[in-house]
Amino acid sequence: MPASGSLPGPLDGIRVLDFTRHLAGAGSTRILATLGAEILRIEWPHPPALDFLRLSGPHADGRPGMNRGGFFAQINVGKRSVAIDMSTDAGKDIARELIPHCDVIAESFSPGVMKRWGLDYESVRAIRPDIIYLSASGFGQTGPYAGYRSVGPTAQAYSGLTATSGLPDREPAGWGFSYMDHMGAVMNAAAILKGLERRRATGEGEFFDAGQSQHGCALLGPMLLDVAMNGAQVRPKGNRDLYGNFCPNNAYRCRGEDSWLAISVREPEEWSALCRVLGADDLAERGDLATLAGRLAHEDEVDARIEAWTRDRNAREAMVALQEAGVPAGVAQTVEDKVHGDPQLAFRELYTTLDDPVLGEKRYEDIPVQMDGFEVGVQTPSPWLGADTRDVLRDLLGYPEERLEQLKADAIIDDAITLEEAQRA
Amino acid sequence: MTGTLEHLTVVELAGPRTEWCGKLFAQAGARVVLVEPPGGAETRGYAPWFRGREEAESSLHFWHYNTDKESVVLDLTDGEEREAFLRLLAGADVLLDGSEAGGLAGLGLTRDAIAAANEGLVHVALTPFGQEGPLASWRGSDLVHQALGGQMMMNGYDDMPASPPINGQGNQAGHMAGSWAFIAALAALQAGTGTFIDLSVHDACSGMTENALPQFDYTGKVVTRRTGRHASVAPTPAWQHRAADGRYINAQLVNVSPRAWEGLVSWLDEHGMAEDLTDPKYFVPEIFREEADHISEVIGRFVATKTADEIFHGAQARALIFSAILNPEDLLDDPHLAARDFWIELDHGEPEGVLPYAGSAFVAQHSEVRPRRRAPHLDEHGDAIRGEGDTT
Numbered sequence: 001m002p003a004s005g006s007l008p009g010p011l012d013g014i015r016v017l018d019f020t021r022h023l024a025g026a027g028s029t030r031i032l033a034t035l036g037a038e039i040l041r042i043e044w045p046h047p048p049a050l051d052f053l054r055l056s057g058p059h060a061d062g063r064p065g066m067n068r069g070g071f072f073a074q075i076n077v078g079k080r081s082v083a084i085d086m087s088t089d090a091g092k093d094i095a096r097e098l099i100p101h102c103d104v105i106a107e108s109f110s111p112g113v114m115k116r117w118g119l120d121y122e123s124v125r126a127i128r129p130d131i132i133y134l135s136a137s138g139f140g141q142t143g144p145y146a147g148y149r150s151v152g153p154t155a156q157a158y159s160g161l162t163a164t165s166g167l168p169d170r171e172p173a174g175w176g177f178s179y180m181d182h183m184g185a186v187m188n189a190a191a192i193l194k195g196l197e198r199r200r201a202t203g204e205g206e207f208f209d210a211g212q213s214q215h216g217c218a219l220l221g222p223m224l225l226d227v228a229m230n231g232a233q234v235r236p237k238g239n240r241d242l243y244g245n246f247c248p249n250n251a252y253r254c255r256g257e258d259s260w261l262a263i264s265v266r267e268p269e270e271w272s273a274l275c276r277v278l279g280a281d282d283l284a285e286r287g288d289l290a291t292l293a294g295r296l297a298h299e300d301e302v303d304a305r306i307e308a309w310t311r312d313r314n315a316r317e318a319m320v321a322l323q324e325a326g327v328p329a330g331v332a333q334t335v336e337d338k339v340h341g342d343p344q345l346a347f348r349e350l351y352t353t354l355d356d357p358v359l360g361e362k363r364y365e366d367i368p369v370q371m372d373g374f375e376v377g378v379q380t381p382s383p384w385l386g387a388d389t390r391d392v393l394r395d396l397l398g399y400p401e402e403r404l405e406q407l408k409a410d411a412i413i414d415d416a417i418t419l420e421e422a423q424r425a
Numbered sequence: 426m427t428g429t430l431e432h433l434t435v436v437e438l439a440g441p442r443t444e445w446c447g448k449l450f451a452q453a454g455a456r457v458v459l460v461e462p463p464g465g466a467e468t469r470g471y472a473p474w475f476r477g478r479e480e481a482e483s484s485l486h487f488w489h490y491n492t493d494k495e496s497v498v499l500d501l502t503d504g505e506e507r508e509a510f511l512r513l514l515a516g517a518d519v520l521l522d523g524s525e526a527g528g529l530a531g532l533g534l535t536r537d538a539i540a541a542a543n544e545g546l547v548h549v550a551l552t553p554f555g556q557e558g559p560l561a562s563w564r565g566s567d568l569v570h571q572a573l574g575g576q577m578m579m580n581g582y583d584d585m586p587a588s589p590p591i592n593g594q595g596n597q598a599g600h601m602a603g604s605w606a607f608i609a610a611l612a613a614l615q616a617g618t619g620t621f622i623d624l625s626v627h628d629a630c631s632g633m634t635e636n637a638l639p640q641f642d643y644t645g646k647v648v649t650r651r652t653g654r655h656a657s658v659a660p661t662p663a664w665q666h667r668a669a670d671g672r673y674i675n676a677q678l679v680n681v682s683p684r685a686w687e688g689l690v691s692w693l694d695e696h697g698m699a700e701d702l703t704d705p706k707y708f709v710p711e712i713f714r715e716e717a718d719h720i721s722e723v724i725g726r727f728v729a730t731k732t733a734d735e736i737f738h739g740a741q742a743r744a745l746i747f748s749a750i751l752n753p754e755d756l757l758d759d760p761h762l763a764a765r766d767f768w769i770e771l772d773h774g775e776p777e778g779v780l781p782y783a784g785s786a787f788v789a790q791h792s793e794v795r796p797r798r799r800a801p802h803l804d805e806h807g808d809a810i811r812g813e814g815d816t817t
Contacts, residue, residue, distance in 0.1 A: 010616040023635070035612040052680050058636075058643035070639035121790070138746075140788065143764035148741045150748070152635075153654065153664075157675035160753035162653075164594045165580065171665055171673055172750055173591040174653035177579040182633040186604045191787055193611035194429050194453055198792060200615065201432040207790040213748075214767060214786040220753055221595040224783035225485040226473040227754040228768065234753045239568060239577075242594045243472040243486070249568055251577065251589045260590055262577070264566030323563045330569035332577045332590045334647045335637040342573070342631075347558035350628050351638075363642050368602065368628030369609045370555075372621040376612075 007375040009036015014196065017095070017102040018042065018079065019119075020188075021051035023178065024152065024212050025108025025136050026075050027185025032104075032192065033078035034367045034377050040102070040392060041081045042095060043385060045414070045425075048113055049086050054385065060359045066425035067358050067384045067416070076382035077354070077364055082393070083386030083414035086117050090412045094393065095119060099127045101396045103199075104192055108136040111146055121207045130205040132195035136188045140211030150212050152181035159216025164223065166236040173236075183219060184212040240299065247295040248274075251332060252307045254315035260332040261315045263306060263322065266292065273325040278309045316341070339363065356381040357419050384422040386415040428454010429792040433518045433614075436510075437494070439466035440523035442551045442626065444490035445596070445603030446610075447521055451493035452785045453794045458513060458810060459494040462501070465803045466491075475777070482802055491800035492771065492782070497810040498803065501532050509811050510534070511542040516813070519610045520548045526556045536621055547613040548621045549606050555625035565626055570598035574630025575637060579648060579656035584663075590650060602629040662721040665750075672733035673750040676724055676740070678717070683708060688743030689724075698727045771799045 014037040020026045029039045043049050045066060053072040060068040085091045096118070099105070105124055107114050114120050114135070121133045135141055138150025139158075156162045156175045166173040188210050195206040217224070222243070226232040234242070239262070241249040251260040265271050268290065275284035283305060288294045295302055310318055315331045322329035331337065338345055345351065348370075351363045359381070366377045393399040393413070407413045416422045431454035437447040439461045451457040459466070471486035472479070497513075499506045511534075514520060520539065522529060530536070539548055550556065553565030571577050576597075577590035602624065609622045635655065637648045646658035653665030653675070664676045681689075686707065693699035700723050706712050713720070728736050733749035740747035756762055769784040780799075787794035 008616070010612040010620075012616075014615065031608060035608075058640050060643065062644075070643040071636045074636075074639050139761060140765055142788075143761045145741070145761040149744060149746045151677065151679070151746050153675050153677050154746045154748040157748035157750040160751050160756055161593065161595070162675065162750045163673075163752045165591055167582070167585075167588065167591070170582070170585070171667070172653060173580050173582065174651070174655075174665065175580055175593055176650050176654060176656040177576045177593075177633065177637075178635040178655055179576075179593060179597065179633070181635065183600070183604070186601070186608065187786065190449065190604060190608055190611070191789075193608055193615075194787070194794070195789075197433070197611050197614055198429050204791060206429070206792060209788040209790075211765070211786065211788075214762065214765060217756055217762065217767060218783065218786040219595065219597065219600050220756075220783075221600070222471075222473055222486040222489045223595055223753045224756075225489050227757060228781040228783065229485065230473065230476060232473070232754065236594070239589065239592050241568070245471045245486075246566060246568070249566070251568075251572065251592075253587075253589070260572070260577070262566075262568045262572035262592075264568050266566075270564075323560075326564065328564040328566045328569045330565070330573035332572040333575050334578050335575060335634065335641045336647050338573075338575055338631055339638075339641065344554050344558045344560040344563075344625075344627060345631055347560075348555050348625065348628055350631055363638060365632040365638055366628075368605050368625055368632060370623040371609065371613060372623075373618065374613075374616065374620065 007373065009376060010371065010374050011036040014038070014104065015102045016040065016104040016106060017098055019105070019107035019109065019114070020136065021108055022053060022151070023075055023181035024184030025106070025188065026051065027182065028136065028188035028192065029079065029106055030075055030077060031185065031189040031367070036376070039079040040098065040388070041076065041079050041383065042084055042086070043081060044083055044085050045385060048109055065423070067422045070359065070362065073356065073359055073362065073382040074364060077378045078380050079383055080388035080392065081383035081385055082389045085412055088412055090407070090410070092117050094413070096127060097397050099124055099131070102128070102131070103196065104132045104134070106134040106136065106188070106192060110149065111137055111141050125205060130199055130203060132192055132199060132205060133207045134188055134192050134210060135208070136184065136210045136212065138211065139213050141209045152178035152184070155180035155184065155213040155216045158213045160220050160223070161216050164220070164234055164236055164242070167238045168236060180212055180216045184215060187215045244292070244296045247292055247299055248302050248306055250303050252310040254310045254318060255312055256314070259315045261310055261318050262330050262332060264328045270327050271295070274322065274327045277321050277325045277327065278306065280305060352378045354378065354381045358384070358422050384416040385425055387417065387422070389413050389415040390417065426793040429789055429794050430455040434458070434516060435519045435521060436460060436513050436517045437521040438524060441468055442523035442599060442602065443521040443606070444468060445599050446549070446551070446606040447494060448490050448492060449604065449607040450519070452796045457494045459491060459496045459801065460510065460513070461496055461498050461803060463498055469803065488800045492796035493798045494801055495806035495810065496801035496804055497807040501534065507532065507534065512813065513810065514539060514542045514546060517543065517546060518614065520546055521606065522548060522550045526552045526561050540619060543619065545619045547610050547619060549610050549624060550622065551602060551606050551624050551626065553625070554627045556623045565598070567596050567598045568592050570626050570630045573627055574598070575634040576630060579634060579637065579650055581650035582652045583650060583660070584652050598626055598630050601633055602626040605629045662717040663725070664721060666725040666728040668728050668733040668736055669730055670732040674728050674733055674736045674747060675750055676728065676747045678720065682744065685744040689740070689745055692739060692743060693723070693727050696727065696730070698730070699723070769795065771796060773799050
């Protein structure tokens, strides 16, 4: 939703000292930002505090640069950037001075980095006892794989998710939308909010040790009980429902190149409606197909009949015909379909356009939430590296101008306050 | 240890869309009252079944998503039972409402009537496509939402002509939207005033497609699916390799540090399988990129001589982000999950006894996020709950 600025955000007044990076980490503080929290990204142009997504493509005008990355911009909307060299003692001191002003610390380094900086939970808690502290890592802070590294595909592979998605008897398909980066971010945001809610009730702080891979395991859903209680072996079934709770349930080829329509049926009235739209009176009349179990026994036949109908049809027209008859159906959409051909996403304004002087006018994915009486969602672009260093240290810590100049001259802090500087970075 | 959210009361209208959000509250210690229609929640009829027992009170789907909840049957078409429902809401912090858009209002339970019962209530309405809009009355499913949301077109095979896009199994559309419902409800509670939250599953899925939107917006190109790896606008090297034991490895080579590269090459070299990767030219990022297919092939030949576990642990010891592609059942005896108490036991009483369950992935220090009690039988807590707050 475009911001009007007239209503509060539900997390107004919550300030986060943010040491997260990448999608699984920085995506969590993006969520908090869209709900009104103030996010202070502590970063630096060199590892480990450099977010490598700042260097990743696509780039504005195809030219690389710290402030030109479109993926980084997508994940860091609404945040502020404070550039501090955490490898220096003076830099660590500044970070410690910021702690009393913050409700939350979030970090997603490999285990050990925050401790090296004197910013592990015990140290931070000594300064601010009610801090909500999130350590997000690939495999968590404890256990035999605690030091292991992970990105989305690693977590998907380890958790069992990867093995469950694909065509039967083929190698896994791979969850190419990097699911556990998104869900890592979502679960990390959920942890922080749980901490804030508990603090609201008890006044106490909390520490969360989040492992992206373990969150992946938890997302296996009922498969977990199937393997634990039934000794089941779960293997992929293409797009058919793993447990036969829906049938038909598949992606059907439509007219044109790589065009597919997903259809799911569970209820008897959905099956009747599907048969009606297909003009398949013979299927509608067959008693053996009237029940879910009966259709599962004839799944190949049912799928073949549906695809015989879809393959000469435009996917979108077929979808509309089915949905208007009450059959769950959806085109397998590309990003282009969603941006230009999805009336519901347009109605709900899922894509917000923001103008950034370096990146230009670009689209941003908004959040799936509308909240009465509150302004939520994407409102301001991502920060240039160090854009807010001076304001934050001046306003929160009362640093005078001379001190800021000296810290910059000593390369303890950095800033990017002019467009020229931002373009050059 | 106490539950993280044990001070909260949540009323959940039973339905496939709300059950994951309800579980997130319940395992954190909140009291979650599951309001079921006469005959029970739809998902009580979902497979898989406990030991193949396709009968009432045996759905593992229901058992999984409804741990710790209390069950009460209320017929919301009946005036007295609607009153009991409103009394329940009067004592609740959150209402999880997965009914179709306008569904509750049709029973006289309008937004205003609900807010009047409890002005501080956070009412989360989770619908397939949102409360309003041209497609608000359309129907969804896990598959349909991953199709429309864009997940499927980013997942599949680029080395298998004319193969379909593939969904992620396991109710993931429900997980995406339900997790967002949890986040939105907790955020609203921070503001301390009641509100109505309109959350769409389609929106939730549509916003989780990694780099697809920036690529399209900045380059005009559409990402397409690649076997075993991220969807992308241009071909990328294969990184899913088959190990000697027939299992697969995810051997992603993105953002590889010089130290990790040295570790990898010397590991291959120890086995006489580094081929030309010992050439220092590969430290030049441009050459590394140009030769990515060749590098992938050399690694694939090495992986084929080792077990998946040997590659997984050997690579991680060398700071590489590889993993074995485990099957769900492999997690049962995984030492890392065991050390982190991922698997737990819950007591079903007779006749099932104590059964193994998956715990939570949330690990907190001062409080606990962990299922403690099996899912309720239908209306198990009904008599007590129907009487709550009834002063007549």
